[in-house]
Amino acid sequence: MSRYFSWGNIPVLLVAVGLANTAQAANITIAVASNFTGPIKQIITDFEQQTGNHVRLTLGSSGKIFAQISHGAPFDIFLSADSVKPAALEKRGLTVPGSRFTYAIGTLALWSPRPGVAVKQGAILKSGKFDKLALANPRLAPYGVAAKQVLQSLKLYRALAPKLVMGENIAQTYQFVATGNADIGFVALSQLHHAKGSRWIVPHQLYQPIDQDAVILKAAKNNQAVFAFSRFLRAADARKIILAFGYKIPQ
Numbered sequence: 362m363s364r365y366f367s368w369g370n371i372p373v374l375l376v377a378v379g380l381a382n383t384a385q386a387a388n389i390t391i392a393v394a395s396n397f398t399g400p401i402k403q404i405i406t407d408f409e410q411q412t413g414n415h416v417r418l419t420l421g422s423s424g425k426i427f428a429q430i431s432h433g434a435p436f437d438i439f440l441s442a443d444s445v446k447p448a449a450l451e452k453r454g455l456t457v458p459g460s461r462f463t464y465a466i467g468t469l470a471l472w473s474p475r476p477g478v479a480v481k482q483g484a485i486l487k488s489g490k491f492d493k494l495a496l497a498n499p500r501l502a503p504y505g506v507a508a509k510q511v512l513q514s515l516k517l518y519r520a521l522a523p524k525l526v527m528g529e530n531i532a533q534t535y536q537f538v539a540t541g542n543a544d545i546g547f548v549a550l551s552q553l554h555h556a557k558g559s560r561w562i563v564p565h566q567l568y569q570p571i572d573q574d575a576v577i578l579k580a581a582k583n584n585q586a587v588f589a590f591s592r593f594l595r596a597a598d599a600r601k602i603i604l605a606f607g608y609k610i611p612q
Contacts (some may be wrong), residue, residue, distance in 0.1 A: 362612065367462075371542060374385070380464070384549055386413045386414050386415055387414045387415070387585070387586035388414070388415045388416075388417065388586075389414060389415070389416055389417070389437045389438070389581070389584060389586050389587050389590055390416075390417040390419070390436050390437050390438075391417070391418055391419070391436065391437060391438045391439070391440065391511045391590070392419040392426045392429070392430070392434070392436040392438070392439050393418060393419065393426075393439075393440040393441070394420075394421075394422070394423045394426070394440060394441055394442035394502075394503075394530075394531075394573065395420045395421060395422065395530045395531050395532035396412055396442050396504055396531045396549035396551060396552065396554075396573075397440060397442070397465065397509070397551065398420055398532065399551055399552070399554055399572070399606050400465075400551065400602050400603050400605075400606045400608070401418065401440065402418075403602050404594065404599045404603075405418060406500055406600055407593075407598060407599070408589075408590055408593050410588070411593075412589060412593075413601065414471050414586045414589070414590070415426070416584075416590070419436065419529060420532070421444045421500070421530060422497070422498070422501040422502045422529055422530035422531075423441045423502060423503055424498075424500060424501030424502060425501060425529070425530075426439060426440070426446075426449070427439075427446040427449070427488075428439070430450060430455065430578065431450075431453070431455075434442065435532075435580065436578055436580075437577065437578055437580065437581035437584060437587045438575060438576070438577050438578060438581065438587055438590060438591065439575065439576055439578060440464060440573065440574075440575045440594075441503075441573060441574055441575070441576075442502065442503040442504060442508075442531070442571065442573050443503035443506075443571065443572065443573065443574070444463065444572045444573070444574040446574075447461050447574040447575070447576040447584050448461070448574070450453040450576060450578070451576065454579070455486050455578060456576045456577060456578055457576075457577040457578070457581070457582050458580060459610075460576055460577035460591065461574055461575065461576040462565055462574065462575060462576075462591075462595065463572050463573065463574050463575075463611045464575045464594050464595070464598050464610075465552040465573045465608040465609070465610060466566070466570060466571060466572055466573065466605055466608060466609040466610065466611065467503075467504065467507075467549055467550075467551075467569060467571030467573055467608060468549070468550040468551075468559050468562060468563075468571070468608065468609070469504060469507045469508060469511065469544070469547055469548075469549065469550065469562075469563045469571070470547070470548055470549070470550040470561060470563060471485075471486070471545060471547055471548075471560065471561040472538060472545065472546055472548050472553060472556065472558060472559070472560045472561075473538065473545045473546075473558050473559045473560075474484075474538060474539055474541075474556065474557065474558040475543060475558055475559060475561060476557070476558055476559055477559060478545065478558070478559035478561065479559075480545065480559045480560060480561040482560050482561065483511075483515055483517075483561065483563075485545060486512070486515060486517055486521065486545075487515070487517065487566070489493060489520070489521070489524075491524065492523060492524065492544055492564045493524055493525075493537075493542065493543040493544055493545075494511065494525055494526070494544070494545055494546060494547075494551075495506035495522050495525075495526050495527070495528060495534045495537040495538050495542075495543035495545070495546030495547070495548075496525060496526075496527060496528070496534060496546060497527065497528050497529075497530055497533075497534045497547075498527040498528065498529060498530075498558045499507060499527075501529060501530065502528075502529075502530050502531055502534075502569055503573075504531045504534075504547070504548075504549055504571065505531075505534075505547075506528065506530075506568075506569075507547075507568040507569065507571055508546055508547035508568075510567065510569060511563055511567045511568050514565070514567040514568070526542070526543050531548060531549050531552065532552075534547070534548055535545055535548045537552060539556075544589050547563075549607075550562060550604040550606075550608075551605035551607050551608060553606070553607070554606055555587060572611075573608075575591065575594060
């Protein structure tokens with residue numbers, strides 16, 4: 362079964378799979394950048410079914426989750442959309458030493474839900490023939506940083522600045538485009554797994570690599586289920602799911 366509660370401003374999805382041996386099941390709480398919503402739900406389902414453990418999932422912008430952790434939010438593991446925030450938590454002594462690793466490398470896409478839109482090679486950006494362009498807030502979301510870098514690489518950021526609308530995270534950015542509140546938007550390729558319309562997979566040379574790091578938080582240092590999940594995330598089955606959603610994975 363699944364249900365929702367809130368931690369601060371971030372919606373939290375409680376995912377639980379009933380198993381026969383619940384007496385020995387452990388509970389873990391993970392906080393995940395919203396670009397990874399699709400893969401993490403599948404990975405959690407597989408993990409719960411195979412181990413009998415229960416996972417509570419928080420989804421939000423990496424920046425807001427980082428702030429929550431810094432103020433004592435009770436998470437066990439953090440899957441960020443960048444490497445900077447997990448490294449910063451390491452420096453503050455808030456993580457288990459040696460537990461950080463890159464679980465995925467993100468890909469940015471320019472998307473319109475309408476077919477036939479000239480998004481390839483950023484043609485519509487260069488023409489300026491649109492009203493609103495959505496991107497995640499670069500102050501909160503690494504995919505927003507990447508989108509800003511793309512516009513800067515194309516020398517279009519200043520010209521298009523009046524047309525920008527910013528989502529708090531990449532999930533909200535996707536919704537801006539999907540609902541028509543923006544004509545086009547920079548989203549994570551993983552969000553377009555089942556989406557229709559027009560897309561341009563942005564060349565990686567136009568933005569810095571989106572290395573997405575996971576790290577175990579210090580409060581979970583004695584929770585073996587958390588370490589089991591960390592291993593599971595790097596195992597073959599999880600890697601297949603991650604690749605299927607358009608991410609790259611480190612060698």
